[in-house]
Amino acid sequence: MKEQPILQVQKLSKQYGKGCSHCQEGTAQLEKNFCPICKTVYACRDISFELYRGEILGIVGESGSGKSTLMKSLYFDEPITRGVGLLADFENGTANIFEQSRQQQRLIRNTILGMVYQNPMLGLNMEFSSMSNIAEKQIAAGNRHVHNMEQRSLELLEHVNIPLFRSKEAPKNFSGGMQQRVQIAKALSNNPPVLLLDEVTTGLDLSVQADVLDLIKSIQRELNISMIVVSHDLAVIRMLADRTIVMLNGQIIEHGLTDQVLEDPQHAYTQQLVYSLL
Numbered sequence: 564m565k566e567q568p569i570l571q572v573q574k575l576s577k578q579y580g581k582g583c584s585h586c587q588e589g590t591a592q593l594e595k596n597f598c599p600i601c602k603t604v605y606a607c608r609d610i611s612f613e614l615y616r617g618e619i620l621g622i623v624g625e626s627g628s629g630k631s632t633l634m635k636s637l638y639f640d641e642p643i644t645r646g647v648g649l650l651a652d653f654e655n656g657t658a659n660i661f662e663q664s665r666q667q668q669r670l671i672r673n674t675i676l677g678m679v680y681q682n683p684m685l686g687l688n689m690e691f692s693s694m695s696n697i698a699e700k701q702i703a704a705g706n707r708h709v710h711n712m713e714q715r716s717l718e719l720l721e722h723v724n725i726p727l728f729r730s731k732e733a734p735k736n737f738s739g740g741m742q743q744r745v746q747i748a749k750a751l752s753n754n755p756p757v758l759l760l761d762e763v764t765t766g767l768d769l770s771v772q773a774d775v776l777d778l779i780k781s782i783q784r785e786l787n788i789s790m791i792v793v794s795h796d797l798a799v800i801r802m803l804a805d806r807t808i809v810m811l812n813g814q815i816i817e818h819g820l821t822d823q824v825l826e827d828p829q830h831a832y833t834q835q836l837v838y839s840l841l
């Protein structure tokens with residue numbers, strides 16, 4: 564029997580703008596990702612993929628290709644235009660998560676998903692202590708036991724190599740790499756089966772970047788979490804992802820095992836990306 568994906572996305576589309584008689588036709592010619600007539604932006608167009616238990620799925624593409632929009636959509640930061648999302652851990656994968664009430668979506672977010680943003684300001688409260696940041700996510704997931712939350716926060720901070728004597732300090736005092744580590748600890752605090760990571764190493768020094776990537780890889784191995792890792796940098800994807808999706812102008816133009824995509828890129832854009840690695 565075929566393994567059930569932990570997440571299945573079918574024909575997810577997100578547009579900014581109402582569209583017009585020209586672009587509403589599925590076959591209309593767009594200029595990159597927008598309608599030349601009404602300027603509606605088609606940030607994600609008919610995106611479909613599966614994520615399996617314990618795998619890391621990489622999404623790579625240039626700036627503006629729709630990667631962040633896809634992540635924001637999956638984390639309910641933004642409503643989608645249309646599409647289906649099925650999570651094996653929600654109603655046994657039979658209910659479209661995008662059609663649930665805000666309350667249900669909050670529940671899914673708090674119990675099934677974790678998110679690490681490129682900008683730590685989006686994922687952390689910079690004024691609260693690192694421990695309180697982690698506790699916040701645990702409270703949202705229904706945890707009320709202060710001692711347990713404290714223990715869990717310390718355990719997670721240790722896991723992501725934050726010195727424990729700094730656990731009561733606010734992330735605003737931390738370096739970029741440390742802030743990303745706290746964000747990762749927070750995202751893991753409710754043991755989510757699915758972790759979303761959006762350009763988490765962009766803007767960090769190369770050595771710090773390597774540390775954060777190592778941390779992600781070791782977490783995935785130890786906890787067997789499924790991850791979607793978004794990056795414009797194919798080197799990051801090469802290091803982390805089992806399978807890779809390549810996006811361009813809001814569409815998936817290529818997908819396959821990462822090794823396969825790297826060794827035998829089919830689309831001219833992917834070929835360009837791969838050659839730039841050499």
Ligand SMILES: Nc1ncnc2c1ncn2[C@@H]1O[C@H](COP(=O)(O)OP(=O)(O)OP(=O)(O)O)[C@@H](O)[C@H]1O
Pocket residue numbers: 579596604605606624625626627628629630631632633795
């Ligand atoms: N709120 C918005 N209103 C209008 N257009 C938007 C909005 N948010 C994103 N877009 C457009 O959607 C497209 C996809 O953007 P998105 O941020 O998802 O790309 P990306 O691949 O993540 O790039 P980057 O890494 O630079 O953020 C872009 O053309 C962008 O300008």
